[in-house]
Amino acid sequence: MKKNILLSALLAISVSFSSLAGGGWTPKKKKGYFKFGQNMLRSNKFYSPSGDIIDITTISLYTTSIYGEYGLTDRLATIVYAPLFVRNTINKQESRQTGMLISDGDMANSIGDLDLGIKYALTYGKSIALSGSLTLGIPTGITNGGEGQILQTGDGEFNQLIKLEASKSFYPVPLYVSTLVGFNNRTKGFSEEFHFGVEVGYTFKEKLTTTFKVYNVSSFKNGEAPTSAGNAIFSNDTEFFSYGPEISYKISDKLGVSGSAAYALSGKRILATPNYNLGVFITL
Amino acid sequence: MKNHIIHCLIPLLFFGCIGTDVIDELMLEPKIVVDNPLLSLKVGDSHQFSAQYFDSTGEISPEEVQWQSSDPTIISITSQGLATAHKDGEVTITVSTSDASIDILLIAGDNTESASTDKIGTFSGSSGYTAVGTATLKEENGKITLDLSSDFRTSFALGTFIYLSNSTSGSDTRSGGLELGEITSNGARSFDVTSINAATTLDTYQYVIVLCKPASITFGFAELK
Numbered sequence: 001m002k003k004n005i006l007l008s009a010l011l012a013i014s015v016s017f018s019s020l021a022g023g024g025w026t027p028k029k030k031k032g033y034f035k036f037g038q039n040m041l042r043s044n045k046f047y048s049p050s051g052d053i054i055d056i057t058t059i060s061l062y063t064t065s066i067y068g069e070y071g072l073t074d075r076l077a078t079i080v081y082a083p084l085f086v087r088n089t090i091n092k093q094e095s096r097q098t099g100m101l102i103s104d105g106d107m108a109n110s111i112g113d114l115d116l117g118i119k120y121a122l123t124y125g126k127s128i129a130l131s132g133s134l135t136l137g138i139p140t141g142i143t144n145g146g147e148g149q150i151l152q153t154g155d156g157e158f159n160q161l162i163k164l165e166a167s168k169s170f171y172p173v174p175l176y177v178s179t180l181v182g183f184n185n186r187t188k189g190f191s192e193e194f195h196f197g198v199e200v201g202y203t204f205k206e207k208l209t210t211t212f213k214v215y216n217v218s219s220f221k222n223g224e225a226p227t228s229a230g231n232a233i234f235s236n237d238t239e240f241f242s243y244g245p246e247i248s249y250k251i252s253d254k255l256g257v258s259g260s261a262a263y264a265l266s267g268k269r270i271l272a273t274p275n276y277n278l279g280v281f282i283t284l
Numbered sequence: 285m286k287n288h289i290i291h292c293l294i295p296l297l298f299f300g301c302i303g304t305d306v307i308d309e310l311m312l313e314p315k316i317v318v319d320n321p322l323l324s325l326k327v328g329d330s331h332q333f334s335a336q337y338f339d340s341t342g343e344i345s346p347e348e349v350q351w352q353s354s355d356p357t358i359i360s361i362t363s364q365g366l367a368t369a370h371k372d373g374e375v376t377i378t379v380s381t382s383d384a385s386i387d388i389l390l391i392a393g394d395n396t397e398s399a400s401t402d403k404i405g406t407f408s409g410s411s412g413y414t415a416v417g418t419a420t421l422k423e424e425n426g427k428i429t430l431d432l433s434s435d436f437r438t439s440f441a442l443g444t445f446i447y448l449s450n451s452t453s454g455s456d457t458r459s460g461g462l463e464l465g466e467i468t469s470n471g472a473r474s475f476d477v478t479s480i481n482a483a484t485t486l487d488t489y490q491y492v493i494v495l496c497k498p499a500s501i502t503f504g505f506a507e508l509k
Contacts, residue, residue: 042303044305046499046501048411048412048413048501049411049412049413049439050411050412051412052411052412054411054454054501055453055454055455055500056454056499056500056501057305057455057458057498057499057500058303058305059499060303089301089302089303090302090498090499091302091303091304091305092302092303092304092305093304093305093306093307093455093458093459093500094304094305094306094307095306095307095309095459096306096307096308096309097308097309098309102307102458102459103458103497105302105303105304106302106498107302148442148443148498149442150442150443150498268412
């Protein structure tokens with residue numbers, strides 16, 4: 001069993017930005033938030049298992065996705081993160097001195113791993129909005145893509161992420177803070193994970209919201225490391241601490257655009273590069 | 285070409301093309317390798333040494349080498365590398381070119397003994413990855429083989445390969461090393477180096493590398509000595 005946790009971690013970063021979208025708040029009944037996003041990662045730097053940044057062949061991951069939260073009731077919402085198209089590439093290499101091809105590049109295209117979840121408001125109408133959620137990671141991506149069968153658009157395992165999120169608005173000051181803690185139960189011998197995130201946002205003139213987010217994933221290192229997959233780049237126990245800004249602008253009451261960037265300040269077995277996201281969102 | 289650009293530009297709005305990494309090829313210190321070294325030479329006997337010069341690209345180059353004895357009264361040596369032992373003692377034979385040299389300690393005594401040419405290295409992990417065990421590069425009947433010991437153990441990824449290289453850098457190894465083969469399990473393994481590249485000698489490469497080939501990451505290496 002050889003799994004590409006690297007890519008799943010990259011996907012996890014992508015998800016993490018959306019996952020704080022509602023924070024502790026849930027949309028009211030028949031209300032919702034939907035975002036069409038494009039995510040890009042491209043790096044020739046990598047956090048090794050010791051946490052050092054090392055050079056690698058440039059690896060890229062482009063994800064086109066839809067994220068949505070929709071209120072079934074005033075307290076219960078469904079969550080969907082659907083990476084409709086994931087493109088994973090690895091660069092070709094050429095000699096600077098001779099111009100000769102050293103190695104071919106490769107690519108894999110497919111749908112990514114689908115996340116389906118429910119979120120329930122544990123408090124309603126309180127100053128601090130508290131919610132709990134369960135997200136199921138469905139392994140709909142591929143794990144042996146490209147001509148070399150080494151590229152992946154998913155991690156190949158079914159996971160269950162339980163999160164507790166709390167949010168507070170400081171209205172009339174247009175400021176809010178959201179936090180989350182989460183436990184990700186993973187299958188196929190992968191280690192469980194602890195998730196932690198904080199998000200602070202401020203809205204200017206009711207249209208422009210600037211947000212700063214941090215997100216951390218720590219491994220419990222309790223997975224059975226298969227002898228054939230060992231402790232390597234495509235293996236278990238990926239960890240990172242990322243931070244970054246997001247700006248969103250509401251074009252109208254229902255339509256807006258957003259852009260974000262995040263960088264893993266520290267990590268293990270993950271690309272060391274900014275992760276960029278552009279999106280268009282609608283609110284019902 | 286035009287079609288390729290159009291093909292790439294349209295999806296670039298959302299999806300990127302496969303790019304190109306331009307790699308600087310490794311430049312090495314030139315070196316001299318003696319093919320048939322001795323530990324000792326019997327007094328009264330002669331031995332014809334031969335040596336090869338490796339240039340900064342790691343290739344064998346027909347550079348003329350100079351031979352010199354630290355004490356010709358004990359062991360003398362001609363400009364062509366023919367050494368003769370005259371009396372008991374110990375000398376240093378210096379082999380040199382304009383930009384490289386090597387010293388060989390040689391004893392004149394009761395017998396002639398060849399020095400082992402086997403190259404042995406002990407693996408150590410790199411950047412938090414695991415690599416343990418030993419690698420032995422040896423020549424038998426004109427064939428060079430690399431043996432990994434039975435206790436050899438390493439980290440694995442999709443595409444883990446054994447390389448011979450003159451650098452521990454993953455990208456240098458990928459561009460300038462000799463790929464011996466993929467490994468998918470731990471334990472003993474033997475590679476027929478000569479069948480992969482007949483020009484390889486015991487001294488062409490300095491390291492055995494465990495490489496995650498797709499990402500050019502060195503999991504571990506053994507320096508051959």
